[in-house]
Amino acid sequence: MSKTALTLIPMQTIDNEKPAGDRLRIGECLVVLSSREVHPPDARKVQRLTPKSIGVLLALARRAGQVVTRDELFAEVWPDTMPTNDVLTQAITQLRKAFASAAVDGDGVAYIETISKTGYRLLVPVTWEDAATDAAGVDAEASDDAPQPAVVEPVAAVQDEAAARPAPARLPQRRVVRRYVLSGVGVLLLASTLVMAWLLWKQPESPAPQETVSGTRVLGSPERPYRLITSTSAFETHPDLSPDGALVVFAKESDGLSSLWVQSTGTATPVQLVMPPEGGSDRFPAWSPDGREIAFARFLADGGCEVLVMPATGGTARRVTRCDGTEMLSFDWAPDGRSLIFGSMTGSQASRGIRTLELASGRWTSFSYAMSGDDFDYAPRYSPDGKRIGFVRNPQVGDLWVMDADGSNAERLTEEAAEIRGWAWLTSSEMVFGRRVDSESRLFGLDLGTRLLRDLGIGDAQSPSVSRQGGNLAFMRDQPQYGLFRFPLGVAGGEPQRLFASSGRDGQPMVSPDGRQLAFTSDRSGAFALWWARLEAPDSLEMIDGFRPEARQPMDWSADARHLLVTGRDAEGLPGIYEVIPEEGQWSKLPVPVNEPLQAVYGRQPGTVLVVERAVNDRMVLALFDRTQTPWKRLAALEGVSQVRVDKTGGQVLFTRLGSPGLWQVDSSLALSSARPVNREVPTRWRYRTWAVADNGTVQYLNIGPRCATRLDAINPGANGLSQCLDAVRYSSGNGLSLAPDGSAAFIALAVADGADIGVMPVPRRPPRRLMGVAKWLPWLGKHPS
Known part of the structure; x- marks a missing residue:
């Protein structure tokens, strides 16, 4: 103030x-x-x-x-x-x-x-x-009705005795009104009791819970709340429901290319909507409010991009705008169907913030609202009543926001700094969104009035879509299984080696500076936790429990390979930085003096730590601390940083930015004058975690190349890094890798089982709000079958 x-x-x-x-x-x-x-x-x-x-x-x-x-x-x-x-x-x-x-x-x-x-x-x-x-x-x-002290006024010395006699006592007006109100409430309670008794008498018997055993025979497992309407080996992604919920359009991805298909929400065979040109891919379909047209993005083989609109029954597509070079493209229809609303754009059509495109005239109109230079507003959508616009700010480490349809009163709805994986309006007062939790993505409902979240009980789900007329919910179900692999680099014909095989999901493999230890995250025990082992002794594998590691941020080893900095959460879900001695199974939570720590790495100078935090003003900040003082002393800070590594040989601090793609470097003191770009294009915003630094200063980046699902490229000019296709078919995890100290191998989480399908289900009903303890009995207040 x-x-x-x-x-x-x-x-x-x-x-x-x-x-x-x-x-x-x-x-x-x-x-x-x-x-x-x-x-x-x-x-x-x-x-x-x-x-x-x-x-x-x-x-x-x-x-x-x-x-x-x-x-x-x-x-x-x-x-x-x-x-x-x-x-x-x-x-x-x-x-x-x-x-x-x-x-x-x-x-x-x-x-x-x-x-x-x-x-x-x-x-x-x-x-x-x-x-x-x-x-x-x-x-x-009671205090209002209590007798008040009498106020004595002066009187004449001689007064008529009858006039001085006190008047008959009268009840205070408030108490009279209160008596009538209580009587009325009593009558209403009696009437409601009679009505409830009549309803219970007339109500048909609720269906019994689904049985799995009859007493002598097993009847089968209970049905899931959703149906999968696709089941091919391809990846079906980005579903969007027609307004009546009868049809769903989605992208089918195979061999690195994508095409659009339309299918009934029943079990009919899908039909291809349009054939993309040679080497092109169609993605991000969006159904118009009247159900007659579908807008989508087409990415061309020469790097071009365009947004097209075509009839939902097939036919000729017309281009409404170009999107060349755009990363993280997002758009949806306005309620009147006359314009499209776009999120922030990069490339040749770069624009900060949300704006609309009028289809008839091609005129752009930007919304005026508050946002910082590092903010990237994604996936804007009008509410069903058209009065508000919801969007995601910085979906990699962001939150859901909402503003009025004219761009005023923008406010944040969540405070998670989470990885948001798609969202939609359930009603004009409730949203549904996908959020990464540990090793999976789950669907959550958000009540805009109370700001309360509810888990919808649907795991491995993201990219939700709700029909405009309500009733149906579609989503992408993705159930990958990741294993840990050691890939030899620079060796012709070198075969990858799988490490510590399990049926769980392993991720974030971080090899120690001595090249002998590996720390990683996994749900192999049934709970998501931190694991450690010596590479030459597989039997040394053990779980380190007591806190839950953060799946999005990599760990960092100390130079002596004895300690490990891990971002995690405690039993109450509060974030913190933990220093672990893996070989002894011990850890302690560090007193990091920041608002919300997201990542920590050891600094180049002894006793220093670099921390990425989300500050109180929602800005992403990289801070350098001297931990030898109590409390820790903040030495320097740099805004706009999303992830950090230290080149321990070259002495540089390498980082990615939230507001733009690419890799940057700054000296170990974080002097702003020393900051300069290393590569302005990669890592991209979505893959800002898939890079690592070897001891020789080489920076390697996991990319998706043409005809190569997992490609390792060197991204710093003049480095001795290699560019090679590690696996043509299987995709790597998008949250972390590490390099052997001598650069001879890469440790990567690679999919051993993968695939994405489209699921459809009725919109989950919001639990009824209890009224006087009897709302659960009233069918019109949303009673669930029991």
């Missing part, structure tokens, strides 16, 4: 003395210390705080109206410990949520103010209830 804003806060009389009571008033809210409860006015649900949050609240309340620094809060609430800033941030966030319903702005900021780089201040009055009030209770209604 600015200094000007600080002077506008009204002065209030605040009582900071603490009587011997258990209750205190914080603004309009009542706080009960013994039970750690916050009672907002007129709120049905009591908010319960953690002991640390109560401690922070008491510290702020004792000095209400004054700034309490972070160090003072740490000393009072976390004595004799070394907490990180995130524990205090979490406590403040919980307090603001508890006070949110009583705040004018609805988010609790009006109660607790953040003083930038200093601490916090409680802005509302604080009043401690006395012991008598504690014993009597604090019911607001």
Whole structure:
């Protein structure tokens, strides 16, 4: 908050003395210390705080109206410990949520103010209830009706005795109204009870749960909630449902090329929509609102790109715009069918932010809304009622956003920094999206009103599509199995060697600097975890449990090959950086002083660590820390970084940027003046994790080339790296590889079983919101069969 804003806060009389009571008033809210409860006015649900949050609240309340620094809060609430800033941030966030319903702005900021780089201040009055009030209770209604002290007015010395006689007692008006209201509520409750009894009597018996055994015979496994309508060896991707949900158009990928097909959501044979030209690929189909046309992107053999529209029944396609050089292309129809809405574009049609293209005139119109220079807004879609536009900001490490249809009031809906894999509107108030979780992608529903997520129970699923008229949901089901391989480099005819084979999904193989150890992630035990082994002793393989590693970010070995930095989450899902001693199976969570750590690597200088974080302003920042000091000292920072490695021989820090493709380097001090590009084209945004550095400074990149599913290329000019096709058919994982210290081998997670199909199912119904404990009995409130 600015200094000007600080002077506008009204002065209030605040009582900071603490009587011997258990209750205190914080603004309009009542706080009960013994039970750690916050009672907002007129709120049905009591908010319960953690002991640390109560401690922070008491510290702020004792000095209400004054700034309490972070160090003072740490000393009072976390004595004799070394907490990180995130524990205090979490406590403040919980307090603001508890006070949110009583705040004018609805988010609790009006109660607790953040003083930038200093601490916090409680802005509302604080009043401690006395012991008598504690014993009597604090019911607001009872206090309103309680007798008030009489106010004695002066009277004449001589007055008529009859006139001085007190008037007959009368009930207060509020109590009379309350009596009538309670009587009315009683009548309504009686009527609702009778109606519920009648409904239960008339309601037909619900079908029994699906049986798998009759007592003497096995009847079969229960049916899945979805059907797969494709089952070929090709990859069926990017499904889009017709408005009535009867047909689905999708891309079929084979041998590196793609074509569009249309199929009934039943079991009919698919029909090819259009034949792409020689060497071309058609992708990203989108059905028009009236169901008569399909828009799609065509990528040509010469590198050209165009967006086409053609009749859904087949025929001639017409070009509406070019998209040459565009990476991460995304578009959809406007509700009136007269224009297309596009996400951010690169290449010859480069444009930051969301804009629309009028099909008849070819005129572009951009939306005016707030976004930073590194933001990439992807997959914009109008809500079914046409009033809002949803989109994904930075889908590699981003969140879902929504704004009004005119571009105003843009706001973030999620706070996950997750890898979003497609999304769609379920209704005008709920979304469905695919999100990477550990080793798979799952579908989640998001309620825009409550911001609550619900797991739809559909694993290995992404790219959801919902018919505009509701009813059906289509998605891509992808169930790859990845194994770890050691590929010899520069050896003619060298055969890859599979390591530590299992039926699970292995990923992120990181070889140690001595070339003798390998750390990786896997769900081979049934739970996603970190694994370690010595390469010459396969029997040494063991799981390191206690935290869940992050699947998107690579690990980093220390120079002595003894320690390992791993990004992970604790049991509550909170992100952190863990330092592991793999050979001993020990680990500790590091006190990294950042908002949300996404990756950490050892710095070139002893005692330094480089951390990629998502800061409080949603910017991606690379920070250099001196960890020998307590708390860690921030030495330098560089904005816009999505992933980092250290060239330990050349002394350079290599990184990718969130706002553009390519590879960059900067000196070990992160001096901005030393930053320069290494390659401006690769890695691409989607494959920004598939590169590694050898000890000789060679940077190798896993690419998808023509007729080669997994290709390894050297991307730094003048390096001694190799370019070779590792596997013509099988694809590599998109989240990590490593190189042997001498550059003689690459350690890669390669698909040993792969394929993608299209699934279709009825739209999952939202669980009913309970009303007076009986909503589950009322069919019109969305009762599920049981």
